[in-house]
Amino acid sequence: MKIPQEFLTTVAKRVGVSENELEVLTRAVEGQAMTAISQQLGVRKDALQKRLGEVYKKFEIPGSGPGKLAKLEQLLISEYEKQMRSRGQQGVSPTGANTSGASSRWDLSEAPEVTSFCGRSTQLQTLERWIVADKSPVVAVVGMGGAGKTALVRQAIANFGHYFDCIVWRTLNDRRDMATILDSAISFIGDRKESDALESLRSSRCLFVLDALEQSWRSQPEDCEEIIDLFLQSSPQSCLLLTSWDWPLNHSKFGDRSSEIRVLELGGLSENEARMLLESSSYPDLLQSDLIAELINLYGGNPLILKLVANHAEILVSGNLAQFIKSTTFSVGQLVRKFLETHYNDEIPSLAIEIASWLAVNGDRAISLQDLQANGIVDPDELWESERALEGLETHSIVIQEQRHNRMGYFRLSSQVTQEITHQLLAKYLNKIGHKSYTDGNFKSAKTDLKNAVRYNEALAPAQYNLGATYEHLDCRDEAIAHYREAAKQQNRAAYAAINNLARLQILEGHLDEAIAQLKIALERASDRVVLAALHKNLGWGYWLQNHCGLAFDHLHQSIDLEGDRPAAYYLLAQVLEAKGELEEAIGYWKKGLKSERDNHKKHPNTWNLPELEIWQMMARQRLGTRSPEFSS
Structure with missing residues (x-):
């Protein structure tokens, strides 16, 4: 940016920059190299670098390396822009x-x-x-x-x-x-x-x-x-x-x-640009790793993915960059296979799918047939089959070919496929980050990341489910239902969890028959232990409200057998036992519910309680207030 000299001088003097320091700063922000500045001013290069170092100190620019000048320029641009906006409003x-x-x-x-x-x-x-x-x-x-x-x-x-x-x-x-x-x-x-x-x-x-x-x-x-x-x-x-x-x-x-x-x-960043972007990363070992070039190439220099990995390394990378790259490479290959199988059915042979998958994990680099052979992706003895596979991929616009001066054909994935894979990776990472914010109780932050996740991949059921749960916690019921319904369109764990939550909301609204019907269908298809426990719990709740105590009793016990650390099933079972006149047994389950809730709170202190759970907790305290004083507060 061409920062006006008058503005630069005013800001520099405000922080105590000397005339000599301002001179080198002015030339540096204009993009002149330090060697050229040295020749123009007749001052040694090391002396000029020392002056610029003093400028960084006065502007409180942290870090080291060439990125410091970029940070200073950004600070000046932001300051100038604020001034422009202020004057513009007048x-x-x-x-x-x-x-x-x-x-x-x-x-x-x-x-x-x-x-x-x-x-x-x-x-x-x-x-x-x-x-x-x-x-x-x-x-x-x-x-x-x-x-x-x-x-x-x-x-x-x-x-x-x-x-x-x-x-x-x-x-x-x-x-x-x-x-x-x-x-x-x-x-x-x-x-x-x-x-x-x-x-x-x-x-x-x-x-x-x-x-x-x-x-x-x-x-x-x-x-x-x-x-x-x-x-x-x-x-x-x-x-x-x-x-x-x-x-x-x-x-x-x-x-x-x-x-x-x-x-x-607009394509991805170059490796040098990507390194500058990552310099201020909250994961300091990232730039020092000899795997950084591989990481940048794997994502085609995509700035957002690189920033997500750098700023949320503790969630995404788990401290092991090599393992993260390996697992991501595998995920990218799987995404390409799924994309081709979904969009082209059986039109694409297995060899072509293998080639496309390998092109995907090589980022934006164009690859020749010789490269594919050298890396063991295609057999040198099957040259004709390999050429046919590449021709087929090109015919379907899955790959594009470019000719170079050596007349050798180089291939890369088309922008359509690359965009699809990149968006799915972005959605996956943003969902993981958003879910972490959700479990930490930062629901507004979770909403931002999860909204972006479903923007990049509307079919990602876990993100739709997590966003629905986030909206429910923020007391936005209509938005929650909309995202639960989107999640429920799939056939996976998140879809059945979403159906379970939709049914729970229907129970709260008194639509018991509809809720029970949905829960029974989901129960036949789900296989995840936690989801099954939640489905049995809500079925027990629905049957209890319909006065089917026997069915309620059975489903609530099944829920406890599957997941014995969830208080809701204990509270509901206590109410069923009270209705059956078994008051002493009911007291035992009220106690178990409160104990389970306290244990969960110690493990996850930021966990948000469902409204009905707070009501049942209050009922438990009332029941146990005279019998067990330790539960009365």
Whole structure:
């Protein structure tokens, strides 16, 4: 970013940077190498590095290595951006003068803060050329989830946002209505009615960011096209800047104006950029490991996955990076197999599936047939079969071939398959992180990670279940039911656990017949011990409320036999025994329920209690208050 010298000087003097130190700082943030600065100023390189070291101390920049300059630049950018926003809210441009005569205003309330950003200089220059110099009316940044599209656009605003009179940012990943978003944006831009939208965009230089457009392409394609058409008509004043996983738009719909639409495809970080990103990791051994290059390559330089692994190493890596890479490599291969079997049935032979799986675990590197032979993936004696397998994969657009100067064919997975696998990995990791927050009682943090998990993979039943449970804990019943229903569409442990929770909510609402019917079906299909125990418990509860004491008694006992450390079954069984007149036996189960609850609380002090469990606990204390004083408080 070209940080204005006046701003840099003011901030540097505020922290006590000397004139000599400011001189080297100015040149360093402009991107000049230390050797070049040394030659220009006639000062030894080590002396200049010492001056820069003093600058880092005064700005309180931690760490070591080349990443310190990037951290300092980021701090300066953030500070400058805050100043721009503050002045913009007062109707003054960030440079202090308003050359267009219009008020300069920013609405970045939905934009994330830029906490770390490295590399991408070429892409930033491209965006600046298209948006500022060429005045392109529509610019899209596309790429798989986690590639850094949002961060790039946020950084672009920090770099050249001051060229605009007005900037509005809207994020669309909650399936919001496009028409309503446009109305609010136009109102902010020009304080005019919807009918004057085009006039608003033509009368001032506006930048309108629509982030995470991929869901809207599917649910509201006509609205997306209308907004794009609106900005094409506003040319050359305002710009629509989009981010999306893909770009499904048919340009021919816009005739001659389609050439004004620019699309930037964003791939992964280079190894050097990825290392800079990981430098501030909370897992300090990561960069020192000789496996770091393998990790970066395995994920194709995807910034989000790398940050998740680095910042949540205690959850994901468990301290053993080699084992983590090995298990991830296996998972990636399995995901590719599942993807091909799901989408192509028996059309893809087993050899082709093996080749595709191996390409997947080699990240974004293109691989030749000789590489496949050298690594034992294909048999050198079966060259014809290998070539046929690669041709088949290419025909189905599973792999793409690129020719190099040696005329040898190199193959890589197509972006469609790579995106699918990457999104499934992201969902898996985010679900694991979100579940840890959930068990720790950090439900708002859990909600954020789990919402992202289901965004990347709606079919991931564990994430849908965990998000439903999180919403239930946050007292958002409708949202909880919606996500439980999504989880229940699958045929796995999480699906049956979701059916169990849906039935529990139905019992609370008095829909006993419907709840019991669902529980009985799930009980026939589930095999997990914990889920079976929960299903028996809720069946016992439903039958108890229907006055079927015998059936209730049997199911509650089965629940206890499967999982004897859950208090709910004890409390319910105590109530059944009371109804049967067996009061002394009931007292024993009230005691067991309270003891189980206390033991669980010691193991998991942050565990959230179901509302009905708190009621039953109160009943137990009332029953035992006179008999056992130790249970009365």
